[in-house]
Amino acid sequence: MISRRDVIRNLVISLGGSSLLSACGGRVTLQALAPDAGARFYGERELAVLSRVSDLLLPRTETPGALDVHVPALLDGLMAEWANAETRAQHRASLAALDEALGIRAGGDFLAAPDPVAERALAAVDADAFGGEPVEGYRDLKALVTQAYFATEGGAVDEQGWVAVPGRWDPCADR
Amino acid sequence: MADFDAIVVGSGMSGGWSAKELAERGLKVLVLERGPEIVPDRDYTDTIPPWERPNLDRVPEEEIERHYPKQYGGVAYAIKETTKHFWVKDDEHPYEEAEGTRYDWLRGYHTGGRSIMWSRQAYRLGPQDFEANEREGVGVDWPVRYEDIAPWYDHVERFAGIAGSAEGLAQLPDGVFQPAFALTCAEEEFKARVEAAFPGRNVIPARVAHITAATEEQRALGRSNCRVRDRCEHGCVFRAYFSSLNATLPAARRTGNLTLVHNAIVQSIDYDPGTARVTGVRVIDAVSKRTRTYTTRVLFLNASTIASAMILLQSASEAFPNGLANRSDQVGRNLMDHVSGAGASGLIAGFENRTVFGRRPGGIYIPRYANITEHDKPYLRGFGFQGGGTPVGAGGGVAGIGRAFKEAHRAPAPWRVSIGAFGEQLPHPDNRVTLHPSRRDSWGNPIAVFDVTYGDNERIMLAEARKDAIAMLEAAGCTDIRSAEVDLTPPGNRIHEMGSARMGRDPATSVLNGWCQAHDVANLFVTDGSFMASSACQNPSLTYMAFSARAANHAADLMAEGGL
Ligand SMILES: Cc1cc2nc3c(=O)[nH]c(=O)nc-3n(C[C@H](O)[C@H](O)[C@H](O)COP(=O)(O)OP(=O)(O)OC[C@H]3O[C@@H](n4cnc5c(N)ncnc54)[C@H](O)[C@@H]3O)c2cc1C
Numbered sequence: 001m002i003s004r005r006d007v008i009r010n011l012v013i014s015l016g017g018s019s020l021l022s023a024c025g026g027r028v029t030l031q032a033l034a035p036d037a038g039a040r041f042y043g044e045r046e047l048a049v050l051s052r053v054s055d056l057l058l059p060r061t062e063t064p065g066a067l068d069v070h071v072p073a074l075l076d077g078l079m080a081e082w083a084n085a086e087t088r089a090q091h092r093a094s095l096a097a098l099d100e101a102l103g104i105r106a107g108g109d110f111l112a113a114p115d116p117v118a119e120r121a122l123a124a125v126d127a128d129a130f131g132g133e134p135v136e137g138y139r140d141l142k143a144l145v146t147q148a149y150f151a152t153e154g155g156a157v158d159e160q161g162w163v164a165v166p167g168r169w170d171p172c173a174d175r
Numbered sequence: 176m177a178d179f180d181a182i183v184v185g186s187g188m189s190g191g192w193s194a195k196e197l198a199e200r201g202l203k204v205l206v207l208e209r210g211p212e213i214v215p216d217r218d219y220t221d222t223i224p225p226w227e228r229p230n231l232d233r234v235p236e237e238e239i240e241r242h243y244p245k246q247y248g249g250v251a252y253a254i255k256e257t258t259k260h261f262w263v264k265d266d267e268h269p270y271e272e273a274e275g276t277r278y279d280w281l282r283g284y285h286t287g288g289r290s291i292m293w294s295r296q297a298y299r300l301g302p303q304d305f306e307a308n309e310r311e312g313v314g315v316d317w318p319v320r321y322e323d324i325a326p327w328y329d330h331v332e333r334f335a336g337i338a339g340s341a342e343g344l345a346q347l348p349d350g351v352f353q354p355a356f357a358l359t360c361a362e363e364e365f366k367a368r369v370e371a372a373f374p375g376r377n378v379i380p381a382r383v384a385h386i387t388a389a390t391e392e393q394r395a396l397g398r399s400n401c402r403v404r405d406r407c408e409h410g411c412v413f414r415a416y417f418s419s420l421n422a423t424l425p426a427a428r429r430t431g432n433l434t435l436v437h438n439a440i441v442q443s444i445d446y447d448p449g450t451a452r453v454t455g456v457r458v459i460d461a462v463s464k465r466t467r468t469y470t471t472r473v474l475f476l477n478a479s480t481i482a483s484a485m486i487l488l489q490s491a492s493e494a495f496p497n498g499l500a501n502r503s504d505q506v507g508r509n510l511m512d513h514v515s516g517a518g519a520s521g522l523i524a525g526f527e528n529r530t531v532f533g534r535r536p537g538g539i540y541i542p543r544y545a546n547i548t549e550h551d552k553p554y555l556r557g558f559g560f561q562g563g564g565t566p567v568g569a570g571g572g573v574a575g576i577g578r579a580f581k582e583a584h585r586a587p588a589p590w591r592v593s594i595g596a597f598g599e600q601l602p603h604p605d606n607r608v609t610l611h612p613s614r615r616d617s618w619g620n621p622i623a624v625f626d627v628t629y630g631d632n633e634r635i636m637l638a639e640a641r642k643d644a645i646a647m648l649e650a651a652g653c654t655d656i657r658s659a660e661v662d663l664t665p666p667g668n669r670i671h672e673m674g675s676a677r678m679g680r681d682p683a684t685s686v687l688n689g690w691c692q693a694h695d696v697a698n699l700f701v702t703d704g705s706f707m708a709s710s711a712c713q714n715p716s717l718t719y720m721a722f723s724a725r726a727a728n729h730a731a732d733l734m735a736e737g738g739l
Pocket of ligand 1: 185187188189190207208209250253281282283284285286289290293294295297439440441477478479480482486670671703704714715716717719
């Protein structure tokens with residue numbers, strides 16, 4: 001188990017170092033996301049779409065964002081190690097469907113869209129998904145990105161205030 | 176001379192108790208455990224933080240298909256990448272089900288058995304549970320009554336550590352409790368409204384085998400208070416929850432009278448027709464496959480309900496052609512579990528700005544009221560509800576993106592109360608486990624074949640339980656009430672299998688007497704769930720513990736008197 005954990009940690013580090021989107025340029029730095037930077041499952045475009053979507057869903061605020069804690073790398077490992085062929089195919093199909101839907105709403109290539117346009121496109125897809133017309137697989141993908149985010153140290157501790165050893169039970173605390 | 180005064184087969188929930196009590200009475204005890212040794216420092220995974228658990232702690236899907244289809248199919252919530260080593264691999268431990276039936280045999284083979292993985296809900300049976308068979312003409316009468324076992328419940332609770340509240344309910348007797356985990360604000364509200372609307376029903380804190388005010392005795396064993404981490408399925412470095420590994424086996428070991436042998440699969444029991452006594456057990460080593468015999472003066476079967484019945488069936492001889500101690504032909508029959516698959520949940524308003532701190536081990540319990548305080552039921556016996564009321568986490572399942580979406584996860588949240596029924600299953604002789612006539616496992620032992628189905632009583636009961644659940648949520652003012660159609664859990668799925676060597680008064684219709692002692696073989700005791708003559712609806716392990724302790728002390732008394 002230890003060695004597997006190390007493998008993942010290394011992957012997270014190796015991918016994380018190179019998978020940051022340029023924060024203010026409005027354009028995704030595609031070269032930095034190339035599979036030879038360490039991705040085992042995602043193709044170049046898949047990783048770029050997932051990265052941008054993760055960033056838009058869970059941006060850096062006062063606490064780390066999805067990219068700060070390397071959510072795309074985590075999902076890359078998950079798909080490479082955990083998923084079976086059927087799940088992988090479904091996941092790929094969801095990402096492709098999302099890419100396409102985002103492109104339509106962005107009026108062109110989602111990855112090339114300026115930040116405000118990309119954000120509006122994702123907001124529209126999201127609103128449709130919760131309004132009863134979901135892009136196939138979008139809600140599951142969103143839940144997975146969120147779950148992965150909260151499973152990281154940044155997501156769990158910094159954002160959620162998770163404590164390893166609560167030590168006491170308060171059944172009715174102030175929020 | 177025998178190798179040991181006593182042999183205990185199985186180191187799990189009940190075997191740990193048999194071993195502790197026998198060893199503390201000064202007997203030289205050998206515990207034979209078929210699985211490998213669990214070493215807490217090496218094998219507990221409770222201190223690994225979420226971000227170090229591989230792949231969101233999910234077991235690779237292909238690995239599940241190959242090794243854990245049954246186990247995962249039954250308890251997906253418990254089988255994680257960091258807990259899978261506590262579960263058997265189905266391909267190594269196969270079994271069969273009769274055509275058209277399903278049976279979930281969910282288990283782990285290692286030191287401590289399933290006491291490592293259990294959910295620790297711990298309730299006494301009540302007087303009604305020991306009387307119902309006789310009153311209703313179902314199965315056989317229990318040869319004991321609540322008063323017989325009450326002091327032994329005290330005994331095991333004091334040692335194990337049970338967090339619970341004294342409620343004064345006749346059907347769910349109070350015990351020796353440490354402080355309970357208090358109800359959440361939503362649960363308090365739910366309790367007040369349900370109890371007002373249904374005067375015969377109660378909502379109480381779950382009773383759980385967790386230390387909340389460690390005693391001297393518990394501290395001396397290296398145990399301390401529960402830290403409210405919700406990591407129990409991974410083991411517990413604080414030894415705060417009761418397991419054989421955390422509590423009874425260390426207590427047995429410190430007497431100097433315990434020998435514990437791992438990888439020792441008991442295949443059969445040697446019986447001497449001349450003395451009408453068991454003389455020892457035959458064992459095959461799980462790894463080397465070498466066989467050997469250990470001899471003993473008294474034998475305790477604690478291999479769990481299914482495995483103990485199989486060992487008896489595997490021990491047929493001229494004197495007992497149907498299996499050892501099986502003149503009644505009841506070994507393997509009357510298999511029971513609890514039945515779930517009915518419940519409901521609903522939102523309860525008014526606590527949006529409140530939350531909880533800590534991750535407690537149990538929520539609420541609604542003790543059985545059917546045919547106790549309410550008598551208009553179209554079924555026999557009844558059910559208890561387990562559940563809880565906590566804030567609903569957004570979990571990625573809410574609309575929105577960006578900062579607003581992120582912050583929705585810590586925003587004021589609604590609270591949801593959920594309750595699910597655990598119902599009693601009536602004993603029926605046709606619900607049984609038998610030995611496969613030809614198929615053998617890797618150690619040459621016959622594999623189990625299950626043929627277990629529910630009857631009308633269980634089906635009608637659960638349909639009513641669903642209606643009751645909805646009615647209680649409505650009475651509590653809940654909104655957005657959700658309740659799936661009743662879908663009975665497969666037999667075995669509640670992991671409370673019992674009854675395969677029932678106790679009774681008549682040797683012609685039961686296997687054991689009221690001391691868990693075989694009618695036919697005086698130095699043979701079976702004190703895992705096999706002895707249960709009815710299932711009641713409470714989680715059963717505390718009862719196995721109490722009967723094991725009582726039987727062990729009885730056996731020690733008999734040995735001291737020269738009666739064995
Ligand atoms: C996920 C889960 C949740 C549960 N929750 C609860 C709960 O909340 N409350 C409750 O009361 N109960 C609960 N249970 C049930 C509880 O775990 C069992 O009732 C209890 O462990 C049974 O005790 P036992 O001694 O009969 O068997 P076990 O604890 O299973 O121990 C049997 C031991 O015998 C060994 N063995 C088997 N065959 C042989 C052989 N041939 N030779 C040698 N050794 C052998 C096994 O390896 C094992 O170690 C739960 C169980 C699970 C898995």
